Amino acid sequence: MKRGIYIAFLILIWYGCAPEVVRTSSEENQFALVSSKTSYVAGESIQIQFQGNSASPPQLWLNSAFGSSVLQPDLKESLLTFTLPKFFTQKSGECSWTLVHDQKVYAEGKLSIGPHPIKKARIASYLGPRSITAGGDDFTMLVTVPTDHFDNPLADSTRLTIKKQFTSTLEETPIRLKNGIGWTNLHSSQKSGRLLISASFDASTSKELTAIVHPAKAVDFNITYARNHAYADGNQVITFTTGRIKDEFGNTVSDGTLVNFLITDPYGMILQTTGTTINGSAEGKLLHPDKPSTWSVTAYITGAAQSNSISLDFEPALNDFKVSYSGGGRTLTLSELHSFMGQLVPDGIPISLEIHNSAGALLETLRTTSRLGSAQFKISEDFYPKGSYQLTVDVAGIRKTKKVTLQ
């Protein structure tokens, strides 16, 4: 009896201490997909159900365009229900799921979720470039992305209407979506102005978009000039003015178009002045020359157009002047510098004195300007020792030469 108890006790200990046999039930686990629907519309609630039993619940691994997640089921007896979160049900496209349990994949499947067809659509629209030139060659592109209420692009080949308003005309063009977008090129008209564009789908419309049709390249134009008098007094301002500059379609060029006026004179100088257009017309201003000259003037819009050439003469403003020598010939005084009405010439007329040696070689040119109708040169003893020199004075193109013996 006692021995029997011992044996029973030993057997008890033996089994009690034996490691617990864990039933790996993975082979026995069976999960049958109950829900058979695979096609949904965005926003519709989605439940994936399985019939099955296991010690611990399996998980559903979801993946849609923006990422993955893992769901736990609701258990009701042997029915496992996975309810997809709304940002998975609202995202159109493919949504794949994998039923995993204990590192094993039991079932896989894919749902296709379409964009919601009825819920109010929103139309995102992009227009560019926003500035185009007139004439019909240039265009702006409208890209529209109509989406449903949940920001899913609508299905391809959905029909959209593009409306375009310009001056008094209103055009409608139908387009169809492809790759989630609808796009069209809107070409410019011959007239410049503002192009207003919108897109609509069913009851939804996009915002208003604007592209500006700028005038095309300028065509050749005319210039005129205006001045107070024709004397080369180096004091008055001459104004060059363009006619109204237009493009080939008759649109006045944009304000601010730069016009370069180029002037060549018989002395080989090129003078330049610029102006920008306002209402198609530009002005350039320049000081009169200080000696008689003939100007040839042409205006250019770089790379686009040029004007006619005009020619204009400037008459001498100064007819004569007096030169007197003093201080042993070393001080030259110019006086009686009178302008066209007998008035004193304006201050600042450039005057030059060329000093030649007796052999006729140029030694130096001294320069000064007039003040109160006169001017003075002093020839330094330090540079020019006593001897004979030839001096030439030049004022406004009038030259006077004299041989002088400097003391």
Place this chain on the structure above:
Amino acid sequence: MKTNRTLYRTLLILSFLVINAAIIAGVSSVLSYMNTGADRSAILHLPEAQIPNYAPQVVWTPLTNEGRPISSQTLSELERDYLKAWYVRNIALETNDRYGTADYYTDSAQVQLYDILDLNLKNNVYFKSSTLKHHPTLEFYSADGKIAVLTDTNVERYEEAYMDQKRIAQRTEIASYQVMLLLEDGFWRIRHLIKLPSQEVEKTKVSRPDLSAVTKSKGVNYYPQKHPWNMFGATFSDSSITADFVKIKHMDLNTVRIFVPYKTFGKAQIEIEKMKQLQHTLDMAEKNDLKVVLTLFDFYGDYSLRDWTLTHRHAEQIVTALKDHPALLAWDIKNEPDLDFETRGKTQVTAWLGRMISEVKSWDNQHPVTIGWSSPEAATNLAKEVDFVSFHYYREPDQFMVAFQELKTNVPDKPLVLQEYGYSSYDGIWNAYLGSEENQAEYVIQMQKLLDSESIPFMIWTLYDFESVPNSVVGRLPWRKARQRHFGVLAGDGQPKKAYSSLIEKK
């Protein structure tokens, strides 16, 4: 008394010297510390070279897009930002952190991503993922250059799901995506992303590589005597390699196994100079009628998913460059990867290896692929995927047949190659002077007898005794390094050791 005074004097002078030395040492270490820190060239704010951190394969279909033609510069910028969008999203789904996503997703797209991140954070779920292949087609590029639409067909994506820090499953998914991107302040940002069903792919015929040469191979694991584990780069010497190849041929061997280190070859951007040296090495092998088993990814040990695409690009450049070389015998993906099972996790390592095998096969379906497992027991891993099974054996010869037969029963249908075996003739303090060249010769004779009887292809470790072994090979411990130096059949000076003749005699 007098001795005492002398003693005090000596002590005083000594302590004076010691204190001075300590002061000088202190001052100099402070000075040298002050001289460390930022490099002076940092003042110039030079742009740093960009190292790719995400490089899945991208194959554009020829451009026939609507809208306006795109320049190659713009297309490369678009590709860069599109891939970065995937990259930052992979990281966001792994960390459930929004960092970086604002640069590559527009505001309304971010909302959709953040909903998922918030839910995953709440449920303690995260994903490690990487796309591997992209086949984008540019559908549309707008006139003002601000909008692009592309369809990325059959994107291959590998993903691992984790819940409560535990991996619950992994899968490779192929899906297509339609993407609309907007150019906003210099970044192409994703505005719409729609997942589409994947498209039918033409199945490429799986050609079975020719294994007849592998079953006949008798060879040696090769490193030059002067620069073991550091064959390429400035130390590359073609004259010594040619001389070695002549010696190997003279030993009546027909194969060499050569190692391509991952990091020193430039990781994802292969250094052209080293690639040329490798090509040259194969040319030399060809001249000497030797076949080459190329072991890739030497000294590589990361295997993490973030590293996948970079390692793929590394292998792609080597494999596509050398796949037509007549000297090439086989691709060995990795040397002894089973030693990384413990630190990196077996699933992670085998997932990387499995993927790498299929990548290599996709570039070169002519040459067989193998993995150099460190023991016959480990060699059953991925036996289905490799074309022939390679294993290493350094244990007693009398246990070899048991281990070999067991492997053969587990993998009955593939050739088995003893890719490394050998014995160190080291005889010194660390093994109590118990080793000898005779022991090594005896070991080789015994092993060769077994290999002959079963006609098992083999590659012995190694040609030479080496003077030094880098720490990265067997660690710092001197008894390990000492042992590793003496595996050669030729001594450091090129003289044959006793094992040499035992290897030759067998021939």
